[in-house]
Amino acid sequence: FQNPFNQITGARLTVFEEVAFGLENLGVLRDEMVRRVQAVLERLKIGHLAERSPYALSGGQQQRVAIASILVLAPQVLVMDEPTAQLDPVGTGEVMDVLADLAEAGASVVLATHKLAQAAPFAQSALLLEEGRLVRHAAAAEVLADPLLDELGVERPAPARLAQHLGLPPLWPVTVEDGLPYFRAALRSLPAPESGGDRSSAPRWAPGGQAGGASDRTPHPTPQPLPSLLHPHPTPVALDEVHFTYPSGVEALRGVSLSLEPGAITTLIGENGAGKTTLSKLINGLLRPTAGRVRVGDWLAADHPVSDLAHRVGYVFQNPDEQLFKSTVWDEVAFGPRNLGLTGRRLQQAVTRALELTGLTAAAEVHPYDLQLAERRWVAIASVLAMEPPVIILDEPTTGQDRRGRERLARLLDRLRVAGHTLLAITHDMDFAAEQADLVAMMADGRVLTVGPPGQVFADATLLRQAGLESPPVARLAHALSLGSQIVTEAQFVAAWAGRWE
Numbered sequence: 001f002q003n004p005f006n007q008i009t010g011a012r013l014t015v016f017e018e019v020a021f022g023l024e025n026l027g028v029l030r031d032e033m034v035r036r037v038q039a040v041l042e043r044l045k046i047g048h049l050a051e052r053s054p055y056a057l058s059g060g061q062q063q064r065v066a067i068a069s070i071l072v073l074a075p076q077v078l079v080m081d082e083p084t085a086q087l088d089p090v091g092t093g094e095v096m097d098v099l100a101d102l103a104e105a106g107a108s109v110v111l112a113t114h115k116l117a118q119a120a121p122f123a124q125s126a127l128l129l130e131e132g133r134l135v136r137h138a139a140a141a142e143v144l145a146d147p148l149l150d151e152l153g154v155e156r157p158a159p160a161r162l163a164q165h166l167g168l169p170p171l172w173p174v175t176v177e178d179g180l181p182y183f184r185a186a187l188r189s190l191p192a193p194e195s196g197g198d199r200s201s202a203p204r205w206a207p208g209g210q211a212g213g214a215s216d217r218t219p220h221p222t223p224q225p226l227p228s229l230l231h232p233h234p235t236p237v238a239l240d241e242v243h244f245t246y247p248s249g250v251e252a253l254r255g256v257s258l259s260l261e262p263g264a265i266t267t268l269i270g271e272n273g274a275g276k277t278t279l280s281k282l283i284n285g286l287l288r289p290t291a292g293r294v295r296v297g298d299w300l301a302a303d304h305p306v307s308d309l310a311h312r313v314g315y316v317f318q319n320p321d322e323q324l325f326k327s328t329v330w331d332e333v334a335f336g337p338r339n340l341g342l343t344g345r346r347l348q349q350a351v352t353r354a355l356e357l358t359g360l361t362a363a364a365e366v367h368p369y370d371l372q373l374a375e376r377r378w379v380a381i382a383s384v385l386a387m388e389p390p391v392i393i394l395d396e397p398t399t400g401q402d403r404r405g406r407e408r409l410a411r412l413l414d415r416l417r418v419a420g421h422t423l424l425a426i427t428h429d430m431d432f433a434a435e436q437a438d439l440v441a442m443m444a445d446g447r448v449l450t451v452g453p454p455g456q457v458f459a460d461a462t463l464l465r466q467a468g469l470e471s472p473p474v475a476r477l478a479h480a481l482s483l484g485s486q487i488v489t490e491a492q493f494v495a496a497w498a499g500r501w502e
């Protein structure tokens, strides 16, 4: 299932029993069952969670349990709906490896995913769907080079996007490894610096040059007039040596210090289980520190109930279904501001603005559960915006979003930043973390390892390894091509490439 929560049966108490449930139903003998469950838990790196409750896990850990409960059955046909949406990049690669092994052994695997960069190298073929119709079915590389993708808002892997921006010919590379020889060859074919001069004959790889270049990625041509944003009272957040241990004894935060400033976007990255969600729940008071201090503006969070903190901190849950419970989008979005005491015109105004900001105006009377998961995420975002909190935390807002969704999100974050909000966005999407952030905070094992500008954080290979992360594909390519060690965004890459030519 797309939402791993829906996969957990709830009939069993531990992760081990949950994963064994299917085999039990098939009447598999005890010894074989134990062997198979252990093997699949180890393969998905959740052996250490075997005795935990399937509900007392991080989002990504829970998704691994959901995948394990299916893989353990060794099915001949496997259909998966965004199975890796909440997994960190390494975990996603591990699941792709398992699926490739299954396919190798004769199983048929069908995978619905937005993570083309990691799925395409394993795919025998790709199907492109548009509004319920199959519009293309071909080898993955061919589908990825199809101009239709631009129309349909499908995000290509970063190496392919760069090649497209630079006007290099298809077929485009999908992985960094494929990209290296491809871009090296293209660099070698650039005119020597002294032969330059006639800039009028634009080289075919000029930024935004041809073959559906940069212009394809510009947002919709008819910008809607957007509602004006409130300018919130500037509210910095500071965590000072914060510790947190769950009642079950899991030590999730081990001394975290972090400052978030108004008018800045901080992206928070880290492996599954690193403590990102726990950290955000401490800022909005859903959890209270075991030790250390959390300050929100001039308040010490510990001195205020969650209902007070809701005026200052908005938190969009990792799983939107944890926060949606009304029968129309309008009521859902009105719930928060109503609780804060807004009524009449003021309430109407707050809801209308939040719906406009998230593009949901037309969906006001729809039941939230009649919307797709990605749209429900927008409802969750709107319900937080409607409370107009100065501090906004978004827990994995990029999950399950296509290219347009990501662009919509980037525009919204930008506007909130300009208005002066304090913003924290948790993400496993390293491209997004690098493109959108003023600062990147990197967590591992309950600690913040470093905070700094994207170029700096993603240039530190040692710390990245320690955190079990990789820098964005753009950064890895730029580094390997000696274009620069602090290049992390597409725009920087394209500029550095042009610099090579000049």
Ligand SMILES: Nc1ncnc2c1ncn2[C@@H]1O[C@H](COP(=O)(O)OP(=O)(O)OP(=O)(O)O)[C@@H](O)[C@H]1O
Pocket: 055, 056, 057, 058, 059, 060, 061, 086, 246, 247, 248, 250, 251, 252, 270, 271, 272, 273, 274, 275, 276, 277, 278, 279, 318
């Ligand atoms: N309700 C809970 N009870 C007990 N332990 C929990 C609970 N929720 C999370 N944990 C544990 O706390 C640690 C941190 O979890 P957290 O959800 O903060 O991680 P995360 O960085 O958000 O991970 P992900 O990327 O998978 O969402 C993990 O070891 C996790 O198993």
Ligand SMILES: [Mg+2]
Pocket: 058, 059, 060, 276, 277, 278, 318, 395
């Ligand atoms: Mg989380």
